[in-house]
Every structure is written in C-alpha cells, then in structure tokens.
Amino acid sequence: MSNRTTTRRVWCAPITNKIFYGSICNETGKVVGVKKDITGDALRAVAEHLFNQPRVLTFVLNSGQILSVKSCVTDSEMPDNSVENAAHDLLHAMQRMVIQFCVAGIESKEKSLNPMEEALYQAEQAIAKATGANG
Structure with missing residues (x-):
C-alpha cells in the first residue's frame, strides 16, 4: 500500500484540450485511477456563470x-x-x-x-x- 496522497482536481490536457476531473498524486503530479472528461459540463457551467454575471x-x-x-x-x-x-x-x-x-x-x-x-x-x-x- 502506498503512502502517497492524492488531490481531486480539474485540469485541461494540453494536447487534447479536454477538461478532466480526477485524482492527482501530490508527489508526482500524475493522474491516479480514472479520470473523467467533463469538457462539455465545465464549459456549460462557465457559460452559465458568465451569463448570470x-x-x-x-x-x-x-x-x-x-x-x-x-x-x-x-x-x-x-x-x-x-x-x-x-x-x-x-x-x-x-x-x-x-x-x-x-x-x-x-x-x-x-x-x-x-x-x-x-x-x-x-x-x-x-x-x-x-x-x-x-x-
């Protein structure tokens, strides 16, 4: 079992330009486990936020x-x-x-x-x- 800690976060992959949500290893900065493509949902949420303000x-x-x-x-x-x-x-x-x-x-x-x-x-x-x- 690893003692490495992870953080859940959102990021944009530079090559694919897709926005992902998942766990990142704090020590290595690498994705741990499954990452989810949330590009559409993230952009829609930002658009709605900007629409409201x-x-x-x-x-x-x-x-x-x-x-x-x-x-x-x-x-x-x-x-x-x-x-x-x-x-x-x-x-x-x-x-x-x-x-x-x-x-x-x-x-x-x-x-x-x-x-x-x-x-x-x-x-x-x-x-x-x-x-x-x-x-």
Missing part, C-alpha cells in the same frame, strides 16, 4: 501571456458593437502590445524622448486604470 475575466498564463475572457449578453439580433465591448477589445489589444514591447526590450519611461518608451508607459497606465490595478 457578465464581466471580464483575466488570467496570466504560465507563458506570461494574458488571457481575457469577456461575456456579453445581448438579444440574438443585436450586433456586438457597444462601447463597452469595443473598450474590452482595445484593452486586450493594449495588453498584447505591452507584452510585445517588453519582449522587444523596450523600457517604460514617463516623459521619455523615445516615443516607444513613452507609449509603453502610457499603455501601462491605461491598462492599470482600466483594470483597477492603480489603486
């Missing part, structure tokens, strides 16, 4: 990239062209741009004579304001 969810991925998921509930015949939705799209684009600036080695500097450094500073300030991260 529309908002933007933001996650920092292991790669350092930012994933933003927005929910918007509209009538089926209404186009998705509200200012709020456009603002979210602009925020997402700005977050991606900041990451690319940083990867390129550009430093953020307020009132810099280098327009890229100043633009990066302004982008970071706008993101902080939009996400409530500035206080």
Whole structure:
C-alpha cells in the first residue's frame, strides 16, 4: 500500500484540450485511477456563470501571456458593437502590445524622448486604470 496522497482536481490536457476531473498524486503530479472528461459540463457551467454575471475575466498564463475572457449578453439580433465591448477589445489589444514591447526590450519611461518608451508607459497606465490595478 502506498503512502502517497492524492488531490481531486480539474485540469485541461494540453494536447487534447479536454477538461478532466480526477485524482492527482501530490508527489508526482500524475493522474491516479480514472479520470473523467467533463469538457462539455465545465464549459456549460462557465457559460452559465458568465451569463448570470457578465464581466471580464483575466488570467496570466504560465507563458506570461494574458488571457481575457469577456461575456456579453445581448438579444440574438443585436450586433456586438457597444462601447463597452469595443473598450474590452482595445484593452486586450493594449495588453498584447505591452507584452510585445517588453519582449522587444523596450523600457517604460514617463516623459521619455523615445516615443516607444513613452507609449509603453502610457499603455501601462491605461491598462492599470482600466483594470483597477492603480489603486
């Protein structure tokens, strides 16, 4: 009999992109026993959660990239062209741009004579304001 402990958890398999529920060995990180594919149920539960409370969810991925998921509930015949939705799209684009600036080695500097450094500073300030991260 093994003394290893397990934890029940949910995870997404990177190769199949399926969401599973099962036991994981705390010491090895490997699946123990049977895992259950809950992809459909998990996505439906998230969709219902977002339907009941529309908002933007933001996650920092292991790669350092930012994933933003927005929910918007509209009538089926209404186009998705509200200012709020456009603002979210602009925020997402700005977050991606900041990451690319940083990867390129550009430093953020307020009132810099280098327009890229100043633009990066302004982008970071706008993101902080939009996400409530500035206080």
